[in-house]
Amino acid sequence: MDWYLDNVESLHKEAPYTFYIPSKDVLNQLKVDDYVKLIFTTQVAESDGYRGERMWVQITKINGNDFEGALDNEPERLPITLGTIVSFGVEHINQTEYEDPDAAKWDYYSDTLVTVSADVLEREEFHFMLRDEPHGEGDSGWSFLSGYEDDAYLSDAKNFRIVPIGVILNIDDSILMFTQQPPLCAYERDEEGKFQEIQDYDWDGYLNG
DSSP: OOEEEOOHHHHHHHSTTTSOOOOHHHHTTOOTTOEEEEEEEESSOOTTOOOEEEEEEEEEEEETTEEEEEEOSOOSSSSOOTTOEEEEEGGGEEEESSOOTTHHHHHHHHHOEEEEEHHHHHHTOOOEEEEOOOOSTTEEEEEEEOSOOOHHHHTOGGGEEEEEHHHHHHHOGGGGGTTTOOSSEEEEEOTTSOEEEOTTOOHHHHHHO
């Protein structure tokens, strides 16, 4: 079973609000004997979907952005053993033991929940967003629609998902400037692709419909 180390910087670029990597402040603190977590990935997925493991490595050598370390986990399937020396770069470090000054930001991305139509997730685009009063723990009150849903689609609760706001930000992070606006507010994308607040939104119809 051949394996390689995933480039977490590339994975982060693909999903910058849901795939965590340590901040530069944290990475600059690393020293010999610290522990870091790397993603060991198989070249080919197993029949049951197995693609590798995230495992801790104890740093034994640092040369700029290049590292060596000893594997500190016993792999479940990978053909390597506890104590194996691994060469890796800063681009492979997925986690450290240091407290990250960006932790609050990441907590917001993962813990703030929004309602989204399945059509948004399929198309990876949305053109309407609305903030109602929150309902339940973690709920932000935000809902997102692609703008292509018809009335029948919108009336079926099975067409909606609850996801972290980071999932939406991966699609379009231009909405960050609006996410702290208090309820009740609604926005739609204009012809230039920018979100504008709907000043005359029918809140009575929405709340009492």
